[in-house]
Amino acid sequence: MSLDSTPTLDGYIAWIRSIMGVSSTILPDNSPYISTSYELANLIVNEYLEIVTPVLYTQAVYNLGGDTLVNIAQDTPPNTYWSSLRTSFQLNSFVPGLVNATNDEDTSAALITPLSLQNITLADLQNLKTPWGRQYLAIAQSTGTSWGVS
DSSP, X not given: OOOOSSOOHHHHHHHIIIXXXXXXXXXXXXXXXXXXXXXXXXXXXXXXXXXXXXXXXHHHHHXXXXXXXXXXXXXXXXXXXXXXHHHHTTTTSOOOOOXXXXXXXXXEEEOOOOHHHHTOOHHXXXXXXXXXXXXXXXXXXXXXXXXXXX
């Protein structure tokens, strides 16, 4: 798969098939979940990222779209592909934040929380649950606070 410099619905569908490994028998090309997840990602990914680096912008749109797709796509009975995927990623489990320190009577441990995670939103916490959401956040954060997630 080539790295497109402009996101397109056809490119996103090809990305879903090759990168996410979702076959057309699970989700047909004309599924409303594909177009909805693509449009939502286009609305959310900061368009200034495209000015800086169009290839990373496209990958950010596709990865956020893939993360959104996993969260919204519904199964057609008796298929359980999407519900099983959501269960495996624990997408329906609430995570209020990141662990910064823990201890008991004898031991303790603390992790340094990166500055980029100190102001994380609920949407970002949900994105962290899938590999595509994490990739989106990595792209957004790697370009700095002006272009992505602060």
